[in-house]
Amino acid sequence: MANTVSPSLLQNRLTYQVIPISIRELLFLSTAPCDIYGIKDGIFYRALRRGVFTNKNLLRELIAKGQIYLFVHREDRSLIIETVQKNLLQVTRSLSLGNPLEKGKAQMNLLTINMGYLYQNPTDDTILKLQHQCAKNLAYFLLNKIDLLVPLQREYIKQKHHFVLAQPLIASVFLIGLMKYSQLYSDQEIENLFITSYFKDIGMSSIPTEKYDQEELSDKEKEILSAHATNSVQILKGRLPLSPNHLSIIEHHHTFSLLTNKLQLNLREKQKEGEIIAGFETMLVTVMDVISAMITGRPFRKPTKIFEALDLIKILIADQYPQEFRLIVSYFKNFFIDR
Numbered sequence: 001m002a003n004t005v006s007p008s009l010l011q012n013r014l015t016y017q018v019i020p021i022s023i024r025e026l027l028f029l030s031t032a033p034c035d036i037y038g039i040k041d042g043i044f045y046r047a048l049r050r051g052v053f054t055n056k057n058l059l060r061e062l063i064a065k066g067q068i069y070l071f072v073h074r075e076d077r078s079l080i081i082e083t084v085q086k087n088l089l090q091v092t093r094s095l096s097l098g099n100p101l102e103k104g105k106a107q108m109n110l111l112t113i114n115m116g117y118l119y120q121n122p123t124d125d126t127i128l129k130l131q132h133q134c135a136k137n138l139a140y141f142l143l144n145k146i147d148l149l150v151p152l153q154r155e156y157i158k159q160k161h162h163f164v165l166a167q168p169l170i171a172s173v174f175l176i177g178l179m180k181y182s183q184l185y186s187d188q189e190i191e192n193l194f195i196t197s198y199f200k201d202i203g204m205s206s207i208p209t210e211k212y213d214q215e216e217l218s219d220k221e222k223e224i225l226s227a228h229a230t231n232s233v234q235i236l237k238g239r240l241p242l243s244p245n246h247l248s249i250i251e252h253h254h255t256f257s258l259l260t261n262k263l264q265l266n267l268r269e270k271q272k273e274g275e276i277i278a279g280f281e282t283m284l285v286t287v288m289d290v291i292s293a294m295i296t297g298r299p300f301r302k303p304t305k306i307f308e309a310l311d312l313i314k315i316l317i318a319d320q321y322p323q324e325f326r327l328i329v330s331y332f333k334n335f336f337i338d339r
């Protein structure tokens, strides 16, 4: 018998041996760490050969066509993850060298990809430690390059990472900008609140990220989602250097986003009973989260205009925090003015 494999048999074998990766995992790598497959008319083809330079134009073309999933052999999956993480570490360590806008952009994107690995394995200490270290370095970098915040944030939003992974970073970068703008906080305080805000939703990892694309989650999933703040604390406690105060902010970060009258009433009751610590920093974290969620789109809804988002924030906080509300409006007006 001839020692050849028929194309259909090869396809069958590939079907069982390959697993999907996101095209984003390759965008910031210089060379392909293993063979990468695409799929066309239901047939796998090798889109990139191991060791070749990743062709950014090809990747962008694939993204434009909506082909955001590529495939690798199952045993090569860890190679992609290791390469992304090595790259993230390298970019993080050299953030102050070279073009700061390009460096910041690459770092924010790689950080988000690693956030995806963390959400898949929230109990993995190595990934958590790496994510924490790199997020801290990003905060330090941004605090010292505050002029880059607006262009970096805009570039980052354009990258359209999955909203579950992008949202914490968008909200936390706004938080840095707002706190710096207020001139009321030391850089150390801003960095600590940035980390708190960035990791506050890790409890959402109990539901696979793709599930959030559906408009309606099942009752069970809704229940898990509504408990995500408490789950985040469970996941992070004793593993990240967060003070009890910062853990409490995570625990209560949805205090102000309870929007229906019934829930508002419930909230007031709870506040009276002293159950909810609605501190000022909790409010800041939550408000940045709500605004970020509203002004970025979801698969099931279009983004809201910033002024509409600020109208909602007015309802939520203007009575209790009039000065801070004015500060927030002034900051976002500043951010959204075309430069």
Ligand SMILES: [Fe+2]
Pocket (backbone or CB within 6 Å): 200, 201, 228, 229, 253, 254
């Ligand atoms: Fe949350």
